[in-house]
Structures are given as C-alpha cells and as structure tokens.
Amino acid sequence: MLVAIILLAPLSGLLFYVFALKSALPPRRWAMLGCLFGPAVLPLFMARRRWSLVCARGMKYALLRA
Template sequence: MMLLLLFTAPFFGLCYYVAAVQSALPPRRWALLGCLFGPAVLPLFMAKRRWSLVCARGMKYCLWHA
C-alpha cells in the first residue's frame, strides 16, 4: 500500500501542476498539495479555480453552460 502511494504521489502532483498552470493559479502550491493529498484536493482546487474566475470577471457576469 505504501509503495502504491509512493508511485502515485508524483502523478497527482504533475496533474495538479498542469491544471494550475492552465487555470492561472500558483502551480507549485497545487503540485505540493497534489503530492501530499492526491485526489482529495480536487474539490478545493475546483472551488479555487471557480472563485478566481468569478473575481476576474465580476459578480454580474453570467456564465452559462450548455
């Protein structure tokens, strides 16, 4: 079990790093969180990404998803 965690930690760190760069969030912080906590950080990452989008566009901007 420990071996599995040891091998998947860099994978999740890399995934969060790439997603953070694409979302204009601090990549090193999210890569570290991804390495430490793995997929458990995903809800926090999505909320932060959404909040940064709202802050950039403003509260009155309507974003419709089909």
C-alpha cells in the same frame, strides 16, 4: 494499496501543476498539495479555480448563457 497511493501522489502533483498553469493559479503550491495529499485536493482546487474566475469576471457575468 499503499503502493498505489505512493505512486499516485507524484502523478497527481504533476497533473495539478499543469492544471494550475492553465488556470492562472500558483502552480508550485498546487503541485506540492497534490504530492502530499493526492487526488483528495481536487475539490479544493476546483473551488479555488471557480473563485478566481468569479473574481476576474465579476458576479454579474453569466457562465452559462441560456
């Protein structure tokens, strides 16, 4: 189990780096957090990505249009 966690941490750091580049977030910070904490950082990443999108577009912009 410990070996799986040790191998998963650098992989998740790399994935967080790529996703942060796509989302216009600071990639080195998210890569470091991904390497340290692994996939546990995913909820924080998704919340930060959503918040940056809301700040960029404004509160009155609908993300899902009916």
